[in-house]
Amino acid sequence: IVCTATGNPTPTIVWTKDGNPLPSSITPVLSNGPTVNGTLSTIYSTLNFASVQFNDTASYFCNGSFERLGDLRSSVESVRMQVQVKPTLLPGNQTFERLQNSSVMFSFGIQSPVYPDLASGDVSWS
Helix, strand or coil: CEEEEEECCCCEEEEEECCEECCCCCCCEEEEEEEECCCEEEEEEECCCCCCCHHHCEEEEEEEEEEECCEEEEEEEEEEECCCCCCEEEECCCCCCCCCCCCCCCCEEEECCCCCCCCHHHCCCC
16 A cells, blocks of 8 residues: 655655554555655655455555644545455364265354354355
């Protein structure tokens, strides 16, 4: 996720995750961009996720600001990241013995952090 800020003096960029400081596992990478009209400096701040996890699901806010002649100027942008994960089957502790050509029913529970209210009837089998 990239955030860009331009101003004079060079702006600072502060990231938050769902309105809270970033966890220590997420470190923004800063880099300088071009100078505009010889006076405005551009800075880039990038959040890199090497291996996203479900708990990375959040709204990330980028606040770029600078102070000039006692006047604080700032702008906030946000992006929502939704990490999808597969539901997990929770097997039952049942043993089945049936004669050939007879019917059998299997029961499984389903667990999903994305859809905590997911019911077994919401899943199709093939």
